[in-house]
Amino acid sequence: MKPAHHADDILVDDLPAPRHSRRLAVVTETYPPEVNGVAMSMARVVDGLNRRNHDVQLIRPRQPARLAVQAGAPRADVEEVLTKGLPVPLYPNLRMGVPSKRALVRLWSLHRPDVVHIATEGPLGWSALQAAQHLSLPVTSDYRTNFHAYGKHYRLGLFSKPIMGYLRKFHNRCDATMVPTETMRVQLAERGFERLAVVGRGVDAQRFDPARRSDAMRESWGAAPGDLVMGYVGRLAPEKNLGVVLAAYEAVKAAHPRARLVFVGDGPMRAELAARAPEAVFAGQRSGDDLAAHYAGLDLFLFPSLTETFGNVTTEAMASGCAVVAFDSAAAGELIRSGVNGWLAGAGREADFVATARHAASDAPARQAVADAARATARRLDWGDITARFEGVLEGAIARAESAALLQGLQPAA
Structure with a gap:
């Protein structure tokens, strides 16, 4: 029988240190049920910060009534502040915020956050940056979308340099900017971006799982047992x-x-795609477990985008047990060892991409080995670890602000 212990016997060092709760203001112009990588990953981070005992204030544009119904009742564990929003050009299902500096100054003057994190660089994000600096609040940001790289696709090439100039100005006013890959950190540093921190992305390997593969779904696509199904998931743009x-x-x-x-x-x-490939299946926009089942039904996942900062669909496909063919860029370039857990073509080398896809399609045993290795890689991308890194960047910004304020207070008056 074990001896009883008195309270005096307990060693304080054996007890875990209490987690210091912070008041965090998170500003984003997209959030679920909107479907895109920024919305999904920000929701994951907000959930993770909430679990780590922080008080999260989420500031975002009010969504259309249709999406608001999908979202359901407001979360009880997050303070949501909804602002006015306008449709995003070319993206009618998304909203961008409107200039709101005065409202944010009032809000944060009454309830001062420890740090402001800005996920998007639109009008609401710019207003949040100005309001935070007006109140001498530490600010962190995300670099999540290569807007400047979209120019050639939308005949906006002349605006590429001004857009990059704006993004550099925006992020260099922040105490830290988070980027998803080391490659992106190097590229932005070469363009004059400062105080960059690599914070990757996780994937929900329980939701995105090969076990969700459905023979009935594949049959609905016209695929018999043993037939190869290739696919792409993402915006058709x-x-x-x-x-x-x-x-x-x-x-x-x-x-x-x-x-x-x-x-x-x-x-x-x-x-246009339907006209060029009339026999292709267009499954439309999917989400949740339904999306996961669509991934799991694919044998070969093709992702040719060169405009991603990360590309969450790559890790979702890997977690789903898909063999991925992609360019050596963004998440694929960071996570895939070509021929081991996926296949890579040189960035922009389209003929190589096509040849690689043809090779992958013709070698079923290699494709299965690659898919198994991809699943193993994805299972290591835990959102808890990502949230801890994210939290570390926020804490660093807070600590630097506190040190600067202390030093300023110690300086003798002129």
């Missing part, structure tokens, strides 16, 4: 480089006539 998917499909179909192509997502290129 020019910046996603989807002509390469069609080229790869045509090359594969020449050797495997029963191969099927599935597009999951929606966007302005849907009609």
Whole structure:
């Protein structure tokens, strides 16, 4: 029988240190149920910060009534502040905030946050940056979208340099800017961005799981047992480089006539893609477990985008047990060892991408080995670890602000 212990016997050092709760203001112009990588990953981070005992104030544009109904009742564990919003050009299902500096100054004057984190660089994000600096609050930000790289796809090439100048000005006013890969950190540093911190992205490997594969779903796509199904998940838009998917499909179909192509997502290129590949399956926009089942039904995932800062669909496909063919860029370039847990083509080398897809389609044993290794890689991308790194950047910004204020207080008056 173990001896009883008195309270005096307990060693204080054996007890975990209490977690210091912070008041965090998170500003984003997109959030679920909107479907995109920024919205999804920000929701994960907010959940993680909340679990780590922080008080999160979420500031975002009010969504259309249709999406608001999908979102359901406001979260009880997060203080949500809804602002006015306007449709984003070319992205009608998304909203951007409007200038709101005065309202944010009032809000944060009454309830001062320890740090402001800005996820998007639109009008609401710019207002948040100005308000935070007006109140001498520490500010961190995310670099999540390569807006400047979209120019050539939307005939906005002349605006590429001004856009990059704005982004550099925005982020260099922040105490730290989080980027998802080391490659992105180096690229932005070369363009004059300062105080960059690499904070990757996680993936929900319980939701995105090969076990969700459905023979009935594959049959609905016209695929018999043993038929190869290739697919793409994401926005159907020019910046996603989807002509390469069609080229790869045509090359594969020449050797495997029963191969099927599935597009999951929606966007302005849907009609053009359907005209060019009328036999392809267009599954539309999917979410949650339904989206996970669509991934799991694919044998080969094609992702030709060169405009991503990360590309969450890459890790979702890997977690789903898909063999991925992608360019050596963003998440794929960071996580995939070509021929081991996926296949990579040189960035922008479209002929190599097509040849790689044709090779992957023709070697079923190699494809299965790659898919198994991809799943193992994805299972290590835990959102808890990502949230801890995110929290570390916030704490660093707070500590530097506190030190600066202390030093300023110690300086003798003039």
